[in-house]
Amino acid sequence: MVKINQFEGGAFDHPDNCAACHQEIHDAWSKSKHRYAWEDPFYQPDYLLASRETEGFTDIFCGECHAPVAVRTQQLPPPDGSLFDATAKKGVSCDYCHTVKEVVEPVNVKTISDPGRIKRGPRGEGESPYHEMMFSKVHTESAFCGACHNVVHPTSGAVVIDTFADWEEGPYAKEGTRCQDCHMTPGPGVEKNPGKSSFMGSERDHVPTHFFPGGSVFFQQREGNEREMELAKEMLQAAAELETEAHATQEGMELVVKVKNVGAGHKIPTGVTYIRKMWLEVTVTNGQGKVLHTSGQVKESNHVDPDTIFYHKVFRDEEGNLTPKSWLAEEIAYDRRIPAKGHDVQSFSIALDENETTDLQVTVRLLYRSMSQEAADQLGIDGIKVPEIEMARSELSVTL
Ligand code: HEC
Ligand code: HEC
Ligand code: HEC
Ligand code: HEC
Numbered sequence: 001m002v003k004i005n006q007f008e009g010g011a012f013d014h015p016d017n018c019a020a021c022h023q024e025i026h027d028a029w030s031k032s033k034h035r036y037a038w039e040d041p042f043y044q045p046d047y048l049l050a051s052r053e054t055e056g057f058t059d060i061f062c063g064e065c066h067a068p069v070a071v072r073t074q075q076l077p078p079p080d081g082s083l084f085d086a087t088a089k090k091g092v093s094c095d096y097c098h099t100v101k102e103v104v105e106p107v108n109v110k111t112i113s114d115p116g117r118i119k120r121g122p123r124g125e126g127e128s129p130y131h132e133m134m135f136s137k138v139h140t141e142s143a144f145c146g147a148c149h150n151v152v153h154p155t156s157g158a159v160v161i162d163t164f165a166d167w168e169e170g171p172y173a174k175e176g177t178r179c180q181d182c183h184m185t186p187g188p189g190v191e192k193n194p195g196k197s198s199f200m201g202s203e204r205d206h207v208p209t210h211f212f213p214g215g216s217v218f219f220q221q222r223e224g225n226e227r228e229m230e231l232a233k234e235m236l237q238a239a240a241e242l243e244t245e246a247h248a249t250q251e252g253m254e255l256v257v258k259v260k261n262v263g264a265g266h267k268i269p270t271g272v273t274y275i276r277k278m279w280l281e282v283t284v285t286n287g288q289g290k291v292l293h294t295s296g297q298v299k300e301s302n303h304v305d306p307d308t309i310f311y312h313k314v315f316r317d318e319e320g321n322l323t324p325k326s327w328l329a330e331e332i333a334y335d336r337r338i339p340a341k342g343h344d345v346q347s348f349s350i351a352l353d354e355n356e357t358t359d360l361q362v363t364v365r366l367l368y369r370s371m372s373q374e375a376a377d378q379l380g381i382d383g384i385k386v387p388e389i390e391m392a393r394s395e396l397s398v399t400l
């Protein structure tokens with residue numbers, strides 16, 4: 001019997017084999033999160049915990065996305081990766097993506113691979129002495145990304161990651177803006193990357209970039225990847241805007257803050273929102289700089305003021321308890337995020353002394369952590385202090 005998607009070890013090319021001719025693409029990919037998908041120091045502890053708690057049930061499931069070559073060449077299990085060859089360790093690599101023949105359904109990696117001499121891509125023209133080329137429509141579509149960026153719990157059906165489904169229902173799908181149009185371009189607002197994909201190839205009006213930046217500033221900072229850190233920051237800052245209004249009330253003042261998603265093709269935050277956090281920090285000072293009100297501040301412990309409203313998603317397990325463990329997700333207990341081209345409104349009632357009515361300085365910041373401090377603590381990685389990234393800020397002077 002022919003087994004679908006099962007191949008001999010070595011069936012997929014090592015990315016070094018592509019680097020000689022596709023240098024620039026290789027450089028970009030090699031610091032992208034796709035490259036790190038298996039070795040990722042935040043993924044590994046979560047994955048190993050899942051494996052222990054489920055007695056190995058999750059090994060292949062998680063591996064399908066985080067080590068697709070390993071799963072397709074029977075190098076997983078065991079979960080510790082001790083059977084991995086050099087290619088399998090490279091996470092979501094060139095030859096995994098460019099030998100996908102079909103996306104059966106854009107969820108839980110339901111794709112068919114066809115590794116070999118034919119590399120599939122968006123153009124299907126050009127000459128390479130190393131491989132044949134084939135135009136592949138699926139590579140030009142969001143569903144290609146959706147195969148992995150849409151995760152449903154295999155037994156409970158709880159939606160773990162909904163980036164693709166959310167994009168598909170949103171305004172960007174309708175206007176035809178794909179994942180590739182925002183994540184495979186030089187950066188927010190720059191659509192074209194003219195040049196050659198290989199020194200042997202032809203001049204093209206756009207060569208898709210392979211940095212795949214998202215919100216992982218903290219991760220790239222830890223890896224020492226300066227440029228990738230900046231790219232991630234640019235993405236976060238392109239995503240949101242704030243609008244703040246102040247009104248006098250009997251007790252003092254009410255602030256109404258509109259948080260707008262102006263740049264992301266999906267909700268913000270998206271992806272592993274059960275370990276991420278986004279929130280508003282509000283500070284009011286008087287003309288002398290005395291702080292009259294704060295909320296959403298980061299405490300000494302590096303945890304955020306618990307009374308804050310967070311934008312993220314929280315799971316409930318079988319016993320009805322809240323849990324950050326995706327493998328225990330039975331249902332969604334809480335999900336507050338900001339839809340593409342949509343907004344959320346938060347009001348803050350601020351009590352003020354009667355004499356504090358003039359020259360008030362209001363600062364509102366939208367802050368983001370790609371991993372909450374709670375999640376970092378739970379992963380047990382010593383000494384992690386997760387920084388917050390400012391996505392947007394609004395300042396106003398108020399006289400009531
Ligand atoms: C996550 C999947 C993924 C990975 C990993 C990946 N690519 Fe791509 N690549 C794509 C997609 C999708 C496109 C087409 C994008 C589009 O249509 O805008 C593409 C486009 C290309 C192109 C076509 C450029 C052109 O304009 O003709 C080349 C060449 C290429 N990739 C090579 C590589 C190499 C080499 C690597 C590894 C260093 C790599 N890719 C890794 C998904 C991937
Ligand atoms: C000996 C050089 C060479 C090597 C090695 C090489 N390529 Fe290419 N590749 C090319 C050239 C040349 C083109 C055509 C570029 C052009 O004209 O735009 C190309 C085009 C591509 C395309 C575009 C196909 C399309 O439809 O647009 C993909 C995808 C691709 N290569 C993937 C890979 C992968 C993956 C590897 C490693 C397993 C690899 N290449 C190794 C030279 C090479
Ligand atoms: C084989 C599965 C797979 C495919 C196909 C895939 N991705 Fe990913 N992607 C991942 C995984 C896994 C990660 C996270 C790796 C990690 O952090 O450990 C990731 C990370 C990312 C990130 C980085 C997010 C951050 O927090 O910085 C972006 C952006 C991204 N992918 C976009 C895309 C786009 C666009 C496509 C389609 C062209 C695509 N991906 C196709 C599996 C995939
Ligand atoms: C209109 C542009 C746009 C489109 C279309 C788009 N994204 Fe994004 N994406 C962004 C921006 C901006 C961010 C940064 C904000 C953030 O991290 O939430 C982002 C963040 C991400 C992240 C990081 C997760 C996070 O919250 O940090 C992933 C993963 C991702 N996108 C995947 C995708 C996939 C998959 C698609 C297609 C289904 C897609 N994006 C479509 C603009 C876009």
Ligand code: HEC
Nearest residue numbers: 042043046047058061062065108109148149151270271272
């Ligand atoms: C169908 C694909 C898929 C499966 C299955 C999957 N993941 Fe992921 N995982 C992703 C994608 C895509 C991302 C990146 C999302 C983002 O950046 O927002 C990711 C990111 C992560 C991250 C965050 C890494 C970081 O650096 O922020 C962790 C941790 C993680 N996954 C753990 C797991 C575990 C544990 C399992 C198995 C129980 C698993 N994943 C199964 C697709 C998958």
